[in-house]
Amino acid sequence: MxxxxxxxxxxxxxxxxxxxxxxxxxxxxxxxxxxxxxxxxxxxxxxxxxxxxxxxxxxxxxxxxxxxxxxxxxxxxxxxxxxxxxxxxxxxxxxxxxxxxxxxxxxxxxxxxxxxxxxxxxxxxxxxxxxxxxxxxxxxxxxxxxxxxxxxxxxxxxxxxxxxxxxxxxxxxxxxxxxxxxxxxxxxxxxxxxxxxxxxxxxxxxxxxxxxxxxxxxxxxxxxxxxxxxxxxxxxxxxxxxxxxxxxxxxxxxxxxxxxxxxxxxxxxxxxxxxxxxxxxxxxxxxxxxxxxxxxxxxxxxxxxxxxxxxxxxxxxxxxxxxxxxxxxxxxxxxxxxxxxxxxxxxxxxxxxxxxxxxxxxxxxxxxxxxxxxxxxxxxWALPGQxxxxxxxxxxxxxxxxxxxxxxxxxxxxxxxxxxxxxxxxxxxQMTRCFRLPAPRGTITDRHDVPLAANAADVGTGVDRVLVVPSLLRARPADVDRLAELTGRPREELHAQIGAAEGPVLSLPVAEVPRSISDAVTAAGIAGVFVVPEPRRSHPHGALLGPVLGFVGVATPEDEERWPGLPSGEVVGRAGLERQYDATLRGVNGRQCLYVDPRGVPVALGERVDPVRGADLRLSIDLGLQQRLDASLAVAVRAQPHPAGRIGAAVAMDPRSGQVLAIASTPSFDHNVYGPPIDVGALQAGSEAPGSPMLEHVTQAVAPPGSTFKLVVAAANQAHQVFAPHRAIPTGADFTYGGHTFGNWKPMGPMDMVESIAISNDVYFYKLAVALGADAIIDTARTLGVGQPTGIDLPAESAGHLGTPDSARAEGGAWYGGSTVILGIGQGDLQVTPLQNARWTAGVATGSLVTPRLGLAVGTGPDAFTALPAPAATPLPFAAELGPVREGMRAAVTAGTAVRFADLPVPVGGKTGTAQDGGLPEGEYDNWMSAVAPMDAPEIVMTAMVQGPGTGGNSARNVVADGLRHYLEHQPDVVGTGPLQAP
Structure with missing residues (x-):
């Protein structure tokens, strides 16, 4: 102590x-x-x-x-x-x-x-x-x-x-x-x-x-x-x-x-x-x-x-x-x-x-x-050890x-x-969900901006859809009442529809209304209510350009492969120009985004990106010339003794630029059957109708060209000359070769190339074909685009068919001497489209081969169009030697088979043709006519093909004559167009 x-x-x-x-x-x-x-x-x-x-x-x-x-x-x-x-x-x-x-x-x-x-x-x-x-x-x-x-x-x-x-x-x-x-x-x-x-x-x-x-x-x-x-x-x-x-x-x-x-x-x-x-x-x-x-x-x-x-x-x-x-x-x-x-x-x-x-x-x-x-x-006081x-x-x-x-x-x-x-x-x-605001599709017009295909709502024939976000409107009954009043729907019905849409519903269609009402709904500015256009196209001229314009529809797997990244249910061009220029016409979709809770239920509005309207597509087509050519073609087909199943096709093209001024096809179809909604009955009837109205006959129908092909054979002689063009060759009523006799359409005396083109002397061209040989003719034909697509801006163009000795052997057949003989008059193993025919006619007349084009310009208004780039014309290697062929074309009008065109106000050159077609009944033929005007400075080439009897007047001549007359009488109006910026 x-x-x-x-x-x-x-x-x-x-x-x-x-x-x-x-x-x-x-x-x-x-x-x-x-x-x-x-x-x-x-x-x-x-x-x-x-x-x-x-x-x-x-x-x-x-x-x-x-x-x-x-x-x-x-x-x-x-x-x-x-x-x-x-x-x-x-x-x-x-x-x-x-x-x-x-x-x-x-x-x-x-x-x-x-x-x-x-x-x-x-x-x-x-x-x-x-x-x-x-x-x-x-x-x-x-x-x-x-x-x-x-x-x-x-x-x-x-x-x-x-x-x-x-x-x-x-x-x-x-x-x-x-x-x-x-x-x-x-x-x-x-x-x-x-x-x-x-x-x-x-x-x-x-x-x-x-x-x-x-x-x-x-x-x-x-x-x-x-x-x-x-x-x-x-x-x-x-x-x-x-x-x-x-x-x-x-x-x-x-x-x-x-x-x-x-x-x-x-x-x-x-x-x-x-x-x-x-x-x-x-x-x-x-x-x-x-x-x-x-x-x-x-x-x-x-x-x-x-x-x-x-x-x-x-x-x-x-x-x-x-x-x-x-x-x-x-x-x-x-x-x-x-x-x-x-x-x-x-x-x-x-x-x-x-x-x-x-x-x-x-x-x-x-x-x-x-x-x-x-x-x-x-x-x-405790000791350390303790x-x-x-x-x-x-x-x-x-x-x-x-x-x-x-x-x-x-x-x-x-x-x-x-x-x-x-x-x-x-x-x-992860908290954002968006629904698509579809972009209005651009309008397709003729070269004067006259609508040919437009959005139905824009021209007063369609409707707009009214969409709502149910989870946002349920808490605002007054806004639902206001919307019911604007759209004309019963209030109780609209409340019930919105109330029943529970869960992660982003947008709910509640009405389809005309543009005047949809504008009022938009002006009301009700949060959670949106107006989107119904994706329906209107075609004011019905079947006038049905296969050319094509139609739109919900994207197929093939479309999705062509355009990766397409949203589900996207409406795209499915055929014709609507498909060819879909990327331009479709525009850029907008989106309305919503913020959602972890269950996916929208709770608030998010970012809105307005859609960008698709660009308008101005075509090179003149509506007036198109209507005249279509009407003449329809008359020519209906005038046949048996018009059912007979087809007609006609095209007018600028031979210098390739601009297609008119492209008529009969029978045709009305785009409106494709909807939406699709008219299934009309569509089925159209697909089964005789004459294949769903086809665009100018670029997709093929037939033997008959005597119009003599221009190609004559050009082959100028490229691989075997007959002097002004040397008279004995002809007669027929030609025997290899034990076979080939007749002329009438007995004729000695003629040179110019006279033989004018009068369409078959025997002259039999002999010329034999003298040239198949290879020379085929080589020249390929140079003039025969047997290959023209490159026109339309999908599914047919290449036609140009038979050769090699292709005949590949198919298990043989190329005989007679095959070369009948090739000289455009028969045999040969199928072409009317557009191919017009193209080689233009090539002979001008010395250059052009690429046909329908698309002229794209833009967003009359003064904001930009010209579409077009491939340059390709000079023909034998262009300088084609003078006698052109003389023959002119002589056909002045003293030959095409005197129907002699009374036109400018010099015209052309070539007629009548071809046997195994797909037609006995006594019926593919009647052809190709013409160029003016012959001394070509501005237009026009080709027509009409199926029917070959006796009497060639009905295709009337179609081309009517079309040329209309063009020449209205030439400034036909070729004029709005301002264009350089591509």
Missing amino acids: PIAGPAGSPTDARRTHRRTRQERRDRRSAAFDLLAVVAALALVGLGLVNLYLVGEVELATRQGAIAAGGLLALAVFWRVRVRYLGVLGWAAYGAAVLLLVGVLTVGLSANGATRWIAIGSLTFQPSELAKLGLLLALAAVLGSGRPAWQRFTTAVLLAAVPIGLTLLQPDLSTAMLLVVLAGTMLVIGRVPARFLLPLAAAAAVIAPLLIGLLRPYQLTRLGSFLVGAHESPTGSGWAVRQAHIAVGSGGLFGRSDDPLRVLRAQYLPERETDLALASLVGQWGLAAGAGVVLAAIVLVWRLALASRAPRTPHGALVGGGLAILLGTETVVSVGANLGLLPLAGVPFPLLSYGGTALVVHLAAIGVVLAVRRDGAKRRL RNPRPRLVRLAALGISVLLVSFGVYGWRLQSTQGEALQVVGQE
């Missing part, structure tokens, strides 16, 4: 010094208590902020009330003395075990697990209490003075009970935390290694067997983590992906001012619990995340240091065990939020929503702070936890800096 010294003695000074040091320690203890509480309060407060930011105000209020209770528990347990820890620990442990047993019998189940007990409107999770009870119980056992084997055995048995009961729920994540807690307590409680190593080995052997205990969702989580899968929309891979989006797009200080903040938060599953950290970073940025991690590190370190203050091992183990438990929970939660660890269902301590966990953690902190506070009153040994490795564990958390923080920063923009785009895309 110390002996008191006199007043003012050295003994008094030492006592005063000791009291001063004790007061300093008490002040430091109080400061430590305050810092730990502030860190805990920061985590609780940020958790409440997260709930508020994600729109869970009710949960935030509930969690705030529970937090107040937890703080009260912290304050109460702060006053507990170490000597009462044993009683508190066994009481908590016993209560936890009893409640865990109760869960298995009367607990609440959810998602295949039974983990909660309900007390009135409150629910309680006993496994959370088990953490505190096991911590205190193990601290009491391991901190006792019993032999090591007794402490180890008792501790293992104590831990096995709550761990086993938790596994039965099943709650694997909490069970694993209890295992970590038990293992931690054994290590820091200085249990000898000879006991720990066998236990660790047994755990390593048993661990793989636990996979069989995993629930399907737990296996999915593990698999998602191992293979990096981001399945949608309920898997853990999806959850981690959403956590990455939240962290990566949160920025430094978050996006709390984003009007879509709450909607974005809905895409993060478990944003209140397991992924609360990612949610907070997404809302308040990396700064908030760093604050959370810093507060957790501070709390772990203060709890770890508290393990060095108590006077007893019991109290020290409580502080050390709780420090490592909280640190482990924090590491697992942060790692899972970043996708660095499996999503194990471990909430962030104090931050995540959960009443039981919050109260237990705060109460546990209060217990540790009480131990620390009690340790400030340690006996100053002081209790401190828990081992606690500070090292705290350091490791801190390093891991800092490393995770760096990873989160790098994730945001390297992938932030991309993740923001992904986040925006």
Whole structure:
């Protein structure tokens, strides 16, 4: 017992010094208590902020009330003395075990697990209490003075009970935390290694067997983590992906001012619990995340240091065990939020929503702070050897936890800096759905901008569709009433239709109205109501240009292959010019975007991109000449004795540029049968009608050209001359070659080439063909485009057929001498289109071969048209030698078979032809006429083909004569066009 010294003695000074040091320690203890509480309060407060930011105000209020209770528990347990820890620990442990047993019998189940007990409107999770009870119980056992084997055995048995009961729920994540807690307590409680190593080995052997205990969702989580899968929309891979989006797009200080903040938060599953950290970073940025991690590190370190203050091992183990438990929970939660660890269902301590966990953690902190506070009153006179040994490795564990958390923080920063923009785009895309606003299709006009094909609604013959977003209008009945009034629909009916469209419906058609009404709907500006044009084309001139203009329809697989990326249901050009120039006419679709919740239900309007109307296509066709040529062709076909199934075709072309001024085909079809909606009956009737009205006969019908081919044979003589063009050759009534006799259409005397072209002397051309040989004729024919597509800007053009000795052998036949003979008059193995005929006629007349073109210009208005580039004419290699052939064409008009054209006001040249066709009945032929005017400076070539009797007048001549007369009488009006910019 110390002996008191006199007043003012050295003994008094030492006592005063000791009291001063004790007061300093008490002040430091109080400061430590305050810092730990502030860190805990920061985590609780940020958790409440997260709930508020994600729109869970009710949960935030509930969690705030529970937090107040937890703080009260912290304050109460702060006053507990170490000597009462044993009683508190066994009481908590016993209560936890009893409640865990109760869960298995009367607990609440959810998602295949039974983990909660309900007390009135409150629910309680006993496994959370088990953490505190096991911590205190193990601290009491391991901190006792019993032999090591007794402490180890008792501790293992104590831990096995709550761990086993938790596994039965099943709650694997909490069970694993209890295992970590038990293992931690054994290590820091200085249990000898000879006991720990066998236990660790047994755990390593048993661990793989636990996979069989995993629930399907737990296996999915593990698999998602191992293979990096981001399945949608309920898997853990999806959850981690959403956590990455939240962290990566949160920025430094978050996006709390984003009007879509709450909607974005809905895409993060478990944003209140397991992924609360990612949610907070997404809302308040990396700064908030760093604050959370810093507060957790501070709390772990203060709890770890508290393990060095108590006077007893019991109290020290409580502080050390709780420090490592909280640190482990924090590491697992942060790692899972970043996708660095499996999503194990471990909430962030104090931050995540959960009443039981919050109260237990705060109460546990209060217990540790009480131990620390009690340790400030340690006996100053105890000898060093008599002081209790401190828990081992606690500070090292705290350091490791801190390093891991800092490393995770760096990873989160790098994730945001390297992938932030991309993740923001992904986040925006997943909450955005758009529906198409179809672009109005451009108009097809003649060269004077007279509409030939237009949108039905633009010309007053079609309708527009009214679309609504049901989920947006349901909450605004007044707007629905207004829409019903505008569209003329009964209010109750419209309300019922919109009300029935539940779920992820982006747009719902509610009316089809004429343009005047759709304009009124647009002007009303009702949010969530849109007007789009019905994709129907109008053709003011019916069947006049049916096969040429073609039709539109919903894209087929073939169309989708031709134009990759077509949206589903897109209306495209399916035939004719509509198909050829679809990319120009179709325009660019717009879109109306909507923001949707994770179920896909629209909740707000997003970006709108207005459609860009397709460009108008101006054709080289003159409507007046087209109508005249079509009418004459129809008269010629109907005048035949048997018009059914007979076809006619006529084309007028500028021989210098290839511009097609008119292109007539009969029979034809009316585009309107293609709708929408398609007139199935009319379409079927058209496809089965005689004469193939669905074909464009100028470019798709082929027939032997007859005597019009003599121009090609004559040109071959000029290129490979065997007869002098002005040398008279004996002809007569027939020609015998190889034992076969080939007749003339009438007996004739000697003639030169010019006369033979004019009078169409067959025998002359029989002899010329034999003299030239097949190869020379075929070579020249190919040079003039025979047997190959002309290149006109129409799809599905026929190449025709030009037989050769090689092709005959390839087909298993033979090329005889007679084959060359009849080739001289355009018969035999030869099929051409009327356009090919017109092209070679133009080539002979001008000396150049042109590419026929229908498309003249594209633009968006009368003064904004740009000329389409056209291929340059190709000079013929024998152009300089073609004079006698042209003389023959002119002579046909002045004194030959084409005198029908002699009364025209300009000199005309031409060639008639009558060809036998195996597809026609006996006595009927393919009647041809090709003419050029003026012959001395060609401006127009016109070719016609009409099937019918060959006796009497060639009906094709009348068609061409009428067409030429119309052209010559109206030439300035026919060829004139609006302003054009250079291509």
